[in-house]
Amino acid sequence: MTGSASAEAPVSSLGELLAAVDRDAERDRRTVWLTANEGFMSRTAASYLSSAFSNRYYGGPGDEDAVVTNPYTPFMSRGRPGMAGLVDAASAAAAEMLGAASVNVNCLSGINAMTSAILALSEPGDVVMSLPVSEGGHYATQHVVERCGRRWVPLPVDGRTGALRPAAVRGPCSPDVELVYLDSSFELSQLDVAGIRRFLGDRAALVYDASHTMGLIMGGMLPSPLALGADALCGNTHKTLPGPHRGLIAYRTAQVAERADAVIEGGLYSSNHLISLTALCVTLLEMHRWGRDYARQVVANANWLAGALAGLGWEVRENGDGRFTRTHQVHALSERLGPHRLLYVRFAASNIALGFDNCLGEGTFIRLGTQEVTRRGMKEAEMDELADLLVRAASGQDVSAAAAGLALRHDNAHYSFDLDPKWGAQQ
Numbered sequence: 393m394t395g396s397a398s399a400e401a402p403v404s405s406l407g408e409l410l411a412a413v414d415r416d417a418e419r420d421r422r423t424v425w426l427t428a429n430e431g432f433m434s435r436t437a438a439s440y441l442s443s444a445f446s447n448r449y450y451g452g453p454g455d456e457d458a459v460v461t462n463p464y465t466p467f468m469s470r471g472r473p474g475m476a477g478l479v480d481a482a483s484a485a486a487a488e489m490l491g492a493a494s495v496n497v498n499c500l501s502g503i504n505a506m507t508s509a510i511l512a513l514s515e516p517g518d519v520v521m522s523l524p525v526s527e528g529g530h531y532a533t534q535h536v537v538e539r540c541g542r543r544w545v546p547l548p549v550d551g552r553t554g555a556l557r558p559a560a561v562r563g564p565c566s567p568d569v570e571l572v573y574l575d576s577s578f579e580l581s582q583l584d585v586a587g588i589r590r591f592l593g594d595r596a597a598l599v600y601d602a603s604h605t606m607g608l609i610m611g612g613m614l615p616s617p618l619a620l621g622a623d624a625l626c627g628n629t630h631k632t633l634p635g636p637h638r639g640l641i642a643y644r645t646a647q648v649a650e651r652a653d654a655v656i657e658g659g660l661y662s663s664n665h666l667i668s669l670t671a672l673c674v675t676l677l678e679m680h681r682w683g684r685d686y687a688r689q690v691v692a693n694a695n696w697l698a699g700a701l702a703g704l705g706w707e708v709r710e711n712g713d714g715r716f717t718r719t720h721q722v723h724a725l726s727e728r729l730g731p732h733r734l735l736y737v738r739f740a741a742s743n744i745a746l747g748f749d750n751c752l753g754e755g756t757f758i759r760l761g762t763q764e765v766t767r768r769g770m771k772e773a774e775m776d777e778l779a780d781l782l783v784r785a786a787s788g789q790d791v792s793a794a795a796a797g798l799a800l801r802h803d804n805a806h807y808s809f810d811l812d813p814k815w816g817a818q819q
Contacts, residue, residue, distance in 0.1 A: 394441065394678055395599055400698065403491075403730045405592050410441075411682055413798050414801050415738075418646055418776040419743075420470065420749075420806070421799065421803065422743055422795075422796035422799055423743045423744070423745050423795070423796075423799055423802065424743060424744050424765065424778065424779070424781070424795045424798055424799045425691065425693045425743060425745050425764045425765065425799075426558075426633070426743065426744060426746045426760045426761060426762070426764075426765065426782075427746055427747055427761055427764070428720060428721050428759050428760060428761030428763075429604070429631055429634065429744050429761070430630065430631065430632055430764060431607075431630045431632070431634035431635065431749070431764055431767065432634050432768055433630075433634055433635060433636060433671065433675065433805065434634075434675070434678060434765045434803055434805035434808035434809060434810045435804075435805065435808075435810050436678075436808060436810050437635075437636070437670075437671040437672075437674040437675045437678070437809075438606075439637065440667055440670040440671050440674065441636065441668065441671055443558060443670070444635065445475075445558065445666035445667050445670065445696055446666070446667045447546065448666060449663050449665055449666075450472060450475065450663070450666060450669075452610075452712040466535040467598065470730040470779045472483075472663070472666075473780070475666065475669075476523045476687060478670065478673045478674075479497065479669070479673055480712050481611040481619050481673070481700070482497065482672070482673035482674075482676040483497055483676075484639065485676050485679070485680035486610070486642065486676050487642065487817075489609070489610035489611075489679065489680060489683065490609060490610065490616050490618060490625060490642045491616040491618050491619050491631045492616075492618055492625070492642035492643055492644065493638055493643050493645050493646045493648075493649055494575040494643055494644075494653075495642045495643070495650045496589065496640060496641045496643075496644070496649075496652070496656060497638075497640045497664075497669065497672060497673070497676075498656065498657070498661055498664040498669075499626070499638065499640055499641060499656070499661070500638060500639060500661055500664075500665060500668075501628060501637060501638060501639050501723070502601075502603045502626075502628025502629075502639045503536070503639075504639050504660070504661065505626040505627060505628065505639030505640065506530075506533065506536055506573070506575070506601060506626065506639075507536050507540065507640055508530070508626070508641065508655070508656045508660045509573070509624055509626045509641060509662075510536060510537060510540055510542065510587055510599075511540055511655055512651065512652035512653075512654075512655035512656055512660075513544055513570075513571050513597040513599060513623070513624065513648075513652060514540075514571040514597070514652070515539035515570070515806045516540075516542065517542070517543065518542050518543070518568075518571060519542070519543045519544075519545050519568050519569045519570060519571075520537045520542045520543070520544055520569075520570065520571045520572070520573060520701055521544075521545045521546065521547040521569055521571070521572045522537065522544065522546070522547055522548075522553065522554065522572070522573040522574070522575050522627070523535065523546070523549055523572070523574070523575055523576055524552075525753075526584070526751055526753070526780075527546075527549060527551030527576075527751065528551035528576045528577055528578035528579070528751050528752060529551075529552065529575050529576065529577070529634060529753065530543075530577050531596040532602075532646070533573060533575045537573075538647065539633075542571075543634070545569070545643030546652065547572060547574075547581065548560035548589075549574075549577065549584075550759070551578060551710065551751065551752045552580075552752055552753075553581075553584075554576070554579065554581055554582060554583040554584050555583075555584040555587060556587055556588060556591055560591065560672040562593075562765035565796060566737060569592070569596045569672065570594075570595075570596055570597065571576065571596060571597045571598075572588065572592060572596055572598050572599070573598070573599045573601065574588065574599065574600045574601060574617075574622075575601040576601075577603075577604060578721065578723070578749065578751060578752060578759065579604055579605060579719050579721060580711045580715070580716070580717045580718065580719060580721055580723065581711050581712075581713070581718045581719065581774040582605065582614050582615070582719075582797035583600070583616075583617075585598070585600060585617045585620035585621055585622055585623055588621075589620065589621030589622070590683050591713065591740070595670070597621065597623045597624070597648075598621060598622045598624075599624045599625070599697055600617035600622040600624070600625045600626075601625075601626055601627050602625050602626070602627040603627035603631055604627075604631050604632065604719065604721070605632060605719055605720075605749060606628075606629065606631065606633040606721060607632030607633040607634065607679065607683065607687060607690070608632050608690065608691065608720065609625075609630070609689065610633065610679045610680075610683045610687070611679065611683040611684045611685075611686055611687020611690075612683075612684050612687060613688060613690070613691050613718070614718065614760065615627070617622070618642065618643075618644040618645070620643065623643070623644050623645070623648045624641055624642065624643050624644065624648060624652065625641070625642045626639065626640065626641040626642070627639065627640070629672055629675070631720075631743070631763060632687070632690060632719075632720050632763045633675065633676075633679065633762065634675060634767050635675035635676070636668040636671040636672055636675070637667050637668065637670060638665075638669070640672075640673050641656070644751070644773045647809060674748070674809065675808075678807065678808045678809055682807035682808070683808060684806070686766065686806075687769065689716070689723070689766050689771065690720045690763050690766045691718060691719065691720065692771075692772070693765065693770065693772065694716070694717045694719065694720050694721065694722050694760075694768050695716050695763060695770065696713055696763075696772045696775040696776075696777055697722055697760065697775040697778060698716035698717060698718075698722045698724075699716065699726055700775055700776050700778075700779035700780075700781070700783065701722070701779045702716075703779075704779055704780070704783045706724050706725075706729070706783070707725040707728065708722065708723065708724050708725070709723035709724070709725065709754070709757065712782055717801045720761045720762050720763040720766075721759060721760065721761055722759075722760040722761075722762070722771060723757045723759055723760075724757060724758040724760065725755060725756075725757045726748065726756050726758050727753075728754045729786050730786070732748045732756045732758075735758075735786055736748060736783065738785050738788060739785050739786070740780070740784075740788060740790045740794045740802055741792060742789075742790065742795055743788055743791075743792045743795035743796045744781065744782065744785055744791075744795050746758055746759070762775075765778070765802070766806075767805055767806060767807060768802035768805070768806065769802050769804065770802055770805070771802055774798070774802070777798060778798075779796055780802075781798070
C-alpha cells in the first residue's frame with residue numbers, strides 16, 4: 393500500500409508494541425493528574441470493563457431469551473435480569489441526586505449525549521443557541537448543531553460570571569429560538585440558569601451540559617439546573633462524576649423524557665455497551681453513598697490549592713464572591729510565568745498533567761482540576777504540597793521524583809466500594 397504502513401506488521405513486533413503501551417500506563421501511574429476533564433474510576437467499577445459482556449447486547453430485562461425485532465432483522469439475545477436490576481437501581485439513584493423525573497444512561501459519550509439532546513429537542517432548521525468558544529463553550533457544539541441541520545447562534549452569556557450580558561437582558565428571547573444548550577467548559581461557578589430561563593420565556597427548550605460539574609451537582613455542592621428551569625441535563629460521566637467514558641441525560645419532567653427518549657431509543661445508539669454501562673452504574677451507586685463527602689472535598693481542595701498558589705505569587709482568577717471557585721476548577725493566569733508551551737514541557741517532564749487555554753479574554757491560563765486528586769484521597773495538606781511542586785516545576789526545577797512519589801502514595805479510589813469491605817469489593 394503506497395504511502396502507508398505495512399498492512400501486516402510482523403507478529404514479533406506485537407510484544408514491543410504492547411510493552412510500549414505498558415510503559416505509557418506505568419508513566420500514568422507516576423503522574424499527578426490535575427487535568428480538569430478527567431476522573432479516577434474505582435477498581436470495583438473498572439473491573440467490569442473486561443467482563444464477557446463486552447461481546448453481548450443487553451437483550452432486555454427478561455429472565456428468558458427475548459426476541460428483539462427491528463424493521464430489518466430479527467435476532468435473539470439473552471435477557472439479563474441482573475443487569476436490569478443494577479441499571480434500575482443506578483438510574484433511580486441518579487434521578488434522586490439530580491432532582492430528575494427520569495434518567496437515560498444509554499448515551500455512549502458526552503458528544504453522543506449532546507447530539508442526542510439536540511436531535512431530540514429541536515427540529516431541522518431550528519435556531520439553537522450555545523456559548524461561543526471565546527466565552528468557554530465546548531469546541532464541538534457549533535459543529536454538531538450545524539451538522540444536525542440546525543442554525544447556530546451565539547448565546548450572549550459572560551463566560552466569566554455565567555450571567556447574561558446586560559445588553560441581552562430584554563427577554564423573552566427571539567421567538568425563532570427553539571433550543572438553548574448551555575455548554576461551559578470553564579466554570580468557576582454555575583451558569584445563571586434561572587436568569588437564562590427568564591430570558592428565554594417558556595417557548596424554547598433549555599439543556600444544561602453538566603459534563604464538568606455532574607459529580608458536584610450529585611454531591612449537593614451545586615444546585616441542580618433542573619430545579620432552576622432547565623428541561624434536561626446531559627453530559628459525559630468521567631470528570632467530577634468519576635465513571636467511565638460514557639454519557640447520560642436527565643429530564644425535569646416525564647413529558648420531556650417521553651419526547652426525548654422516543655428519539656434516542658429510536659436509533660441514536662444500537663448496543664448500549666454493557667461493560668461501560670455496568671461501570672457507570674457502580675459509580676452512580678458510589679456517588680449516592682459517598683458523593684456529598686467527595687464533592688465537598690473537591691471544592692475545598694480547589695479553593696485551598698488556589699489560595700496556596702496565590703500565596704506563592706501566582707495570579708489566580710477569582711470567582712467574584714469572595715472565593716476562588718465553587719467548582720473543581722482553578723484558573724491560574726500563566727503569561728507572567730513564561731511561554732505556555734515551555735511551561736507544558738516542564739510540567740510534563742515533572743510528572744504533572746494539566747491543561748492550558750486562552751478563552752475568557754484575560755490571556756493564557758492554566759486550568760487545574762482537583763476532582764481526581766481528591767478521589768485519590770488527597771486533602772488540604774496535599775494541596776500545599778502540590779502548589780509547591782507546581783511553582784517549582786514552572787521555574788524549571790525537576791520535581792519528577794517528588795510528584796511520582798505523591799502519585800504512587802495515592803493510588804486508591806476513596807469514596808468508593810474499593811475501601812468498604814462490607815461490600816466485598818477489591819481491596
